Amino acid sequence: MRREAPQKLTDYAPLAFPAIMLTVFFVIPFGTMIAVSFFQRQQGGFYTPAFVFSNYERFASLFFANVLGFSLMLAILVAICCVAIGVPFTYLLTRMSRRAQIVWMVALLSVLSLSEVIIGFAWSTLFSRTAGITNLLVALGLMQKAVALSPGFPAVLTAMVYQALPYTILVLYPALVRLDPTLTEAARTLGASPLRAFFTVVVPALRTTILATLIMVFIFALGSYLLPQILGRPQHWTLSVLITDQAIYQSNMPFAAAMAVFLVLVTLAMVALTLFVGRKREAAA
């Protein structure tokens, strides 16, 4: 059966349910959120319809600039770590047997599905004084006594890399699995070491893939809402944490909504950048 344009009105029938659901429960909530970001906040967690910019004016503070700067810096750092670990890993993974790839993928998907709550709990246990990794170092005689490694910046960074690494590998996988193996074979035949072949042939061939992955992991890391809260100190809170905090604990919905709108704009700018990179790649191919 060839694809054809809908002719009768009934041809559109299958579209009705998905269209209604997505419009009512995604487009309208999204619009509601944008509307609330212009509302006036009242005492006691309520807000009244209005059209004020006061929620957005609060962005012009040193505190907010610090949070934004830290969020972006953390997300960039996570993206760089994940890609640096993920590219060689995924490359080697695609060269393994199908069976081994499946086992790794099941493990990666299982870690990727873990709730941020669970990841936060697991790492806070690993970094704690009583049950933590420092006990192991003490047992090995490398340390005097066990210490707590969280809260702190290294703890936040480690847990966020842990959360984003499986995602990075899954994003890289399709591009790497399709990479022409003759490329590296040619380099090897000409006498390059495997490491040299990887850095001089594989990495340049994947330059745009790597760039697109960096941006996607950056967006993913920007969305982390619990790990900085569980494993960090208040100065390690990101924009996502701040939005949750304002919405739930400070009951300031208009301000939370304004920050969410801002986060959407940052994300959309990044998605646009990804598409731009992707188009350049297609043009180059």
Add this chain to the structure above:
Amino acid sequence: MSLFLRRFYFILVGLFLSAPLIVVAGVSVNARQTLAFPPQGFSLSWYVEIFADSGWRNALFASLTLATLSAALAVAIALPLSWFLWRRIAPWANIFQLLGIAPFTLPPVITALGLLTFWATTGFYGQPWTAVISHAIFFVTLPLVTLSLGFSAIDRSLVEAAATMGADDRTIFRTVVLPLITPYLVSGYAFAFVLSLNEYIVAYMTVGFTMETLPIKIFNALRYGYTPTMASVTVLFVVLAAVIYSLIARYGDLLKLLGANSGEKP
């Protein structure tokens, strides 16, 4: 030498991925109520606790119900949409595909906050069924992606043959399309199910004050008092996810779902 290096690298990454889970598994078998590692004594009582304690049991039941229903609703939204996009030439309808992928691409806190303001405005805030719809919208991306992949893999000449023999759309869908698409349908459902089971922020912002799902319960326990039950629930979730993904790999083509070319590799 290079083989050794590769092994070493894979062991390092494997250790990194499993270390927190090993510690949590160790904590979960403590004999007394302590989060010590290595565990002091051995007992499986914290696993029994998930089912014996009414709070944890209710949370487990709430999570399973939510995941079962919301994944079903997500598939119910994704199937007609992806079928329509495959069957018809209607470029403007791609906007709905984009809308289906957006909630998952944006930072989760945005979808959560949008739904929170929506349910609060409409006056349904806190009703358990709002969480089902919220999760279905949030995770509709997964069945949408697997089903689009499945439809694009259907050989159109098969469908054309059926049409030439006089079968109408309905018959073709039931006898040709559905059997071909079922593996993708099941894996889309499974992905949405597992992720819904683990989801925290959307559930918390929609029904967090009226209902406790397991992730919400764990988070509350993090704030108000640690117990090894948190660890046993974590282990249960990891095992459940691993079993479900293994089943997908056993009965479907997991690597193809993840973007590899099908079955060409040894």
